[in-house]
Amino acid sequence: DQQVKQNSPSLSVQEGRISILNCDYTNSMFDYFLWYKKYPAEGPTFLISISSIKDKNEDGRFTVFLNKSAKHLSLHIVPSQPGDSAVYFCAASAQDQGAQKLVFGQGTRLTINP
Amino acid sequence: DSGVTQTPKHLITATGQRVTLRCSPRSGDLSVYWYQQSLDQGLQFLIQYYNGEERAKGNILERFSAQQFPDLHSELNLSSLELGDSALYFCASSPWTSGAYNEQFFGPGTRLTVL
Numbered sequence: 001d002q003q004v005k006q007n008s009p010s011l012s013v014q015e016g017r018i019s020i021l022n023c024d025y026t027n028s029m030f031d032y033f034l035w036y037k038k039y040p041a042e043g044p045t046f047l048i049s050i051s052s053i054k055d056k057n058e059d060g061r062f063t064v065f066l067n068k069s070a071k072h073l074s075l076h077i078v079p080s081q082p083g084d085s086a087v088y089f090c091a092a093s094a095q096d097q098g099a100q101k102l103v104f105g106q107g108t109r110l111t112i113n114p
Numbered sequence: 115d116s117g118v119t120q121t122p123k124h125l126i127t128a129t130g131q132r133v134t135l136r137c138s139p140r141s142g143d144l145s146v147y148w149y150q151q152s153l154d155q156g157l158q159f160l161i162q163y164y165n166g167e168e169r170a171k172g173n174i175l176e177r178f179s180a181q182q183f184p185d186l187h188s189e190l191n192l193s194s195l196e197l198g199d200s201a202l203y204f205c206a207s208s209p210w211t212s213g214a215y216n217e218q219f220f221g222p223g224t225r226l227t228v229l
Contacts, residue, residue: 004156036220043116043204043220044157089156099170100210102147102218104156 023090139207
């Protein structure tokens with residue numbers, strides 16, 4: 001049962017344009033949603049998060065939108081830069097018997113073309 | 115650099131063998147998490163330790179076990195290895211306060227290849 005899904009394995013965007021990465025989830029008990037970025041041979045690094053009580057969070061070029069009724073979140077990167085080329089993982093957090101669990105999507109490989 | 119260290123970086127072994135992966139959390143972090151990433155898959159949560167005690171279990175096989183030591187470093191033991199255990203294994207740490215969300219910081223991972 002895949003509770004967090006990223007349906008696009010890859011995405012290619014022109015430098016300077018907007019990159020939109022999508023993520024769907026099924027569990028309404030998730031209380032935080034996060035995006036992680038991963039370069040080859042490195043561990044995932046935290047990018048941005050959003051609480052389930054909000055619908056938008058912005059940090060510089062990165063904005064995350066949450067649509068709870070659709071159980072959908074998206075990450076917008078504007079403008080896209082070559083250094084943004086990486087694999088992006090969507091993750092959702094739930095408290096389970098006092099412990100925090102993160103559930104990850106499969107990842108989307110973003111390529112920014114010059 | 116997240117401050118989380120993992121050793122070794124690469125491990126090649128044969129089926130049926132046993133290996134130990136090591137993780138040192140960020141200074142001050144009490145919680146350690148282990149994840150497995152198989153080819154083209156997302157990160158699968160295996161197990162969490164908080165201040166030496168097991169707190170949560172995910173999809174961890176019975177052949178796998180972990181522990182967290184008094185100095186807070188953690189080890190993941192994988193035994194009776196199978197070809198399908200080949201994967202990237204990540205460790206993450208967080209301060210983890212009960213009831214509050216804490217960002218998890220990931221190490222660079224250990225790539226395990228079972229031949």
